[in-house]
Amino acid sequence: MGALQSLPAQPEYIDLAQKTGFSFEQIAILHKRFKQLSRDEETLRRENFSQIPDLACNPIRTQIIEAFFDKRNYHQNDVGMVEEIGFKEFLVVMSHFRPPSHRMTEEQRENVRTEKLRFLFNMHDTDNDGTITLEEYRHVVEELLSRSGALGKETAKGIADAAMLEVASISVGHMEPDEFYEGITFEHFLKLLKGFEIESRMNIRFLNMDTSTLFFLFSFSSI
Amino acid sequence: MAVFLRRSSSRAAVTIGVLLLTTSFFIPGASSDNRDAARGGSNGTRGGPGQVLQVEKEQRNSSVHQETHTNSSADHKKPFPVLSFNYDHVRTPFEISLWILLALLMKLGFHIIPRVSHVVPESCLLIVVGLLVGGIIKAIGEKAPVLGYELFFFYLLPPIILDAGYFLPTRHFMDNIGTILVFAVVGTLWNAFFVGGMMYGVCQIEGAQLATVDLLSCLLFGSIVSAVDPVAVLAVFEEIHINELLHILVFGESLLNDAVTVVLYHLFEEFSHAGTVTVVDAFLGVVCFFVVSLGGILFGAIYGLLGAFTSRFTSHTRVIEPLFVFLYSYMAYLSAEVFHLSGIMSLIACGVVMRPYVEANISHKSYTTIKYFLKMWSSVSETLIFIFLGVSTVAGPHAWNWTFVVFTVLVCLVSRVLGVIGLTFLINKFRIVKLTKKDQFIVAYGGLRGAIAFSLGFLVTDSQMKNMFLTAIITVIFFTVFVQGMTIRPLVELLAVKKKKESKRSINEEIHTQFLDHLLTGIEDICGHYGHHHWKDKMNRFNKTYVKRWLIAGERSTEPQLISFYNKLEMKQAIMQVESGSSAKLPTPESSVSMQNVQPKEPVRQRAIPSISKSREQEIRKMLRANLQKTRQRLRSYSRHDLLIEPFEDHVSEARLRKQRAEMGRRVSVHSSHLVFTEHQAESGNSPCRTEHQVFTYDTECPNIQTSRPPDTVRLLTESHQRTNQSAELQELSAKETDIEDQQKVSRCFSDPGPKSDQDRDGSSTS
DSSP states (O other), X not given: OGGGGSSOOHHHHHHHHHHHOOOHHHHHHHHHHHHHHTTTOSOBOHHHHHTOTGGGGOTTHHHHHHHHXXXXXXXXXXXXXXXXXXXXXXXXXXXXXXXXXSSOOHHHHHHHHHHHHHHHHHHHOTTOSSSBOHHHHHHHHHHHTGGGGXXXXXXXXXXXXXXXXXXXXXXXXXXXXXXXXXXXXXXXXXXXXXXXXXXXXXXXXXXXXOHHHHHHHHTTOOO | OHHHHHHHHHHHHHHHHHHHHHHHHHTTOOOTHHHHHHHTOOOHHHHHHHHHXXXXXXXXXXXHXXXXXXXXXXXXXXXXXXXXXXXXXXXXXXXXXXXXXXXXXXXXXXXXXXXXXXXXXXXXXXXXXXXXXXXXXXXXXXXXXXXXXXXXXXXXXXXXXXXXXXXXOXXXXXXXXXXXXXXXXXXXXXXXXXXXXXXXXXXXXTTSSOTTOOHHHHHHHHHHHTSOOHXXXXXXXXXXXXXXXXXXXXXXXHHHHHHHXXXXXXXXXXXXXXXXXXXXXXXXXXXXXXXXXXXXXXXXXXXXXXXXXXXXXXXXOGGGHHHHHHHHHHHHHHHHHHTTOOHHHHHHHHHHHXXXXXXXXXXXXXXXXXXXXXXXXXXXXXXXXXHHHHHHHHHSOOOOOHHHHHHHHHHHHHHHHHHHHHHHHHHTTTOSSOOOHHHHHHHHHXXXXXXXXXXXXXXXXXXXXXXXXXXXXXXXXXIIIIIXXXXXXXXXXXXXXXXXXXXXXXXXXHHHHHHHHHHHHHHHHHHTOOXXXXXXXXXXXXXXXXXXXXXXXXXXXXXXXXXXXXXXXXXXXXXXXXXXXXXXXXXXXXXXXXXXXXXXXXXXXXXXXXXXXXXXXXXXXXXXXXXXXXXXXXXXXXXXXXXXXXXXXOXXXXXXXXXXXXXXXXXXXXXXXXXXXXXXXXXXXXXXXXXXXXXXXXXXXXTTHHHHSXXXXXXXHHHHHHHHHHHHHHHHHHOOOHHHHHHHHHHHHHHSSSSHHHHHHHHHHOO
16 A cells, blocks of 8 residues: 555554554554565565574574464464565564553453463464474474584483473373373463563563664663 | 570570670770771771770780799799780780671571561661670770771671672663662762752751851761662561562662762762862762772673683682682772772672683582682671671760751651652653552662761761761661661561562573573564663673683583573482482472373383383382472572572481481381382482483483483482482381382382493492
């Protein structure tokens, strides 16, 4: 739509703001970034993400990029992957990283927690079967250690196994020898990370002012 | 009966300590100026009359000695003195040791009486003891030692600060560094000027006889009394176990405001001599602040890097490793003091910079030594500081002025509250996780003053106002430590402030912490702005590629954090099982999940195990499952003076083991096989290790996991088995029933086959 080239019409923003909770200024900035990444096209593809230079050094970049194209993160109760996303999906995925607002009831805070943990869960559960199996968890740890080179594989397996054992002990407790622990379900995941305080940790600062002009100032405002 | 004995023994300890001390003053009958001179105390005016007296006594003593000598040489040969009394030449170390002993006996006494220590924080009790001792000394007529500048700043303060800095939770500190800096710098400035200004206003009141106090003196006073004191904060906060955020906010503020205090103090000291202030002076003051703080940090960082580099080469001289840490840090402190930079910030920077590299290089024993020594020294220092504070209160000349003192206390409180509220309002605009009203209250209430203010007050040269200032400072200190210190715990309970989370350090949390770090960095990169995570990630990468290579010996430099965490965790578990052997509650098979439940089923490969009947196998499995107990059952809350930062380093006494064994013996008669094994494991305490390894024998697909373990762990396990050997022997003596022996034989037999390390282990345990 040609309207997206200039400052978009307000009704679009109002709808997005309601859905994601961002303010208008934040949406405008993110929109600018979206256009920068997509080279002024309307959709983003995986190649656009791969061109971000800083992202190349990140050990889990594949998972991060995949998270943007995962329909489960669009809050539409849909599953599967897409090939390209529009600004709305981009914004919805970004909204997972908004901090909980200052005045929130306990229930709302709980919802925020569940939502963020759901995002993490989806990142681990790559085959969309609702559980994180041992293989998937091993993959996660391997990716984390992927920059260490030679030590990676065997130790990753050991660490993942120990971690899985711990989850099983915490969640299930008592198991017969021939029972099999299928994988980490979402409830177990919630239980596992109960003390993690994710609602205060999984946030980034979304700016209210334009980055390009005030970059210097904001690099120090990480209080 | 036992309680009575304990209480009387603690009282006995206390009385012995006090008696010893007073007799040591009484018998030699010389003044204590000797000791002050040895320490280089700065109480020049006070020492005057005392020194004269001392010299006279010396002359008298020497003349008496001469007389006896001449007499004896004139009469006959003196018989060889079998026993002689010469106290003077051991006087100084003797009295120093006696003071320290007294301090420690007091501490011991307080902990034996649980009732009092729950209500009153230890710092208050120690000050009271100091008051008593000071009263006794004054009654005797001796001169008490005074908490002078050099004693305090060069000997008593550094261990506490080094302890705090070395074990600073860096992650939390860095996450909140902006808030902490704002509180420390802006907050202290506000406090100093507000208190100084208000007190000047108070001094103008007619009828208060304070007209001689000018503005600069008031500002000087304000700058002394406004700084939050790290010693007092540590002493009080460590007992209330508050959540990490608040703890690091108040504590970090108390550490970082040292730079501001140093600059302000010197500034006003200079100005009060000059008399006037110009704009240039003010500007230079600001520049001075930056120089002092950044210079201090730079000194600390340099010494820290030196220390880390030195530790890279100490693999052959493990015994002196701890000394390097202590000496480099102390040198950093002293070097900063030479240039009038902030010694505290230098010390903190040194500890923080040194720690990750040193810990990767030094042996485990050196690490334990460093930790124990730091805790020990800081504990002793803190105790001595509070006792001396009490003693100095009784000893010093006081000039009590009702108006001045009362208004000081009030104004200090008001300025603290206003400062915190105002600053939080500003800070919350920039914080992601905002500070609530409760947080603000605790931060304001936790602004305790302490011995630093007192020692700085001692340096004021104008004697007339000095006494008045000192009295006011002491009153403020007493008020904050006693009133605020005692009431903060019930207030924390009342307001239901979040307490410190018991640290679990599970491997899942570690994985997710790392994962989250990378995730947030990635999202920030996608968003395109360089935030907190971006810079942290950049620094980590820089650290890994360049710095670690230089400062960490061998291959550990390339070890990623997750792997080193995992190795540490494994070793901790192994050590814990060996050392503790029992936990707070009797081991119960709570989690019976083993690896086979988690591993996907695969076709069983051929194993060289003698065939066993199905029922036997079931029994074995049951026993093995019973072994897999939770390894982190004991939860410790954080206390600075307990050496329990890691939960496994608890020393289990022999008596406790015996008691547990007796209880186990009772249960054996009820359940035969199941609990026999738990008894065995409870006392040998190595079952999770054994189970872990044995569990892996059932795991068909990764028997090679053992080869990938670092050699340290294997050595450690064989070491541990020698110890369990002994306990196994003891236990076998106590085991009466024969079927227990049978079961043990069975278990040994069936654990024999399998990979090599299993055989080593089981071979050693067949005693």
